[in-house]
């Protein structure tokens with residue numbers, strides 16, 4: 711089965727739009743882009759477009775690459791204090807002269823729709839309500855749509871970044887999976903992956919996970935976005951060899967990517983609902 715992330719994302723976006731329509735005030739998302747990174751510019755444009763389509767307001771702030779850190783922090787504080795802004799997203803990566811951790815920690819945890827603020831990271835680890843990073847949140851939705859109850863399943867997450875691997879592992883642990891987090895120092899990765907009922911690949915290496923690494927019937931979620939020599943996007947999983955072995959697998963593109971943006975809208979809606987007193991959690 712090929713998991714249709716585009717269709718799942720369209721459904722989620724329609725649900726979000728229906729909830730947005732019930733609110734007294736349209737949710738607002740402040741998006742900050744520093745510099746000219748072309749991939750980041752594409753992401754920011756598609757996030758703003760998705761916002762508008764869901765009936766939300768996108769406030770785009772484009773700053774030059776040389777913006778001093780203090781100016782960026784001042785903008786973030788201004789967005790924290792702006793009542794029309796429910797969510798704040800600072801597009802990463804930031805230029806090298808800016809301390810990314812400082813910027814993340816300056817975003818109000820109540821508007822941190824990316825789920826990167828240490829308070830929300832701690833909330834996720836403690837099993838408390840908070841904002842969950844969009845990519846792993848979308849991955850979990852896709853996994854649950856295929857597998858239902860995940861309790862007791864063996865899950866292997868390849869990659870331990872703060873934005874994908876670690877929160878993905880926390881979410882799967884929260885679903886009572888037995889979770890292994892693999893990384894560049896893991897020994898005999900194919901043998902580790904072969905144990906898994908659920909594999910999430912978030913590495914950034916084209917076609918690294920091949921079909922012979924997989925347990926037959928495994929659910930395979932490919933987070934990787936890599937550009938091949940021919941300019942086409944490829945994932946971290948070798949789709950051709952994995953498709954026949956996996957029970958369900960996400961394609962690249964059209965798998966995890968669309969869900970990431972839909973989850974950003976969902977988090978922004980949640981923030982607006984909390985701030986308008988519609989939802990307390």
Ligand code: NDP
Nearest residue numbers: 845869870871874893894912913914933934935966967970
């Ligand atoms: P990072 O570069 O931050 O992390 C990559 C992880 O992969 C690290 O933990 C690294 O291990 C591990 N790794 C590297 N090489 C190997 C190897 N040979 N074997 C096992 N593990 C390895 O990347 P991100 O987590 O930010 O992103 C991962 C991928 O997902 C990228 O392709 C990115 O473009 C994509 N992505 C897609 C999104 C979407 O919406 N679809 C959103 C975010 C990311 P170590 O820690 O030891 O260095």
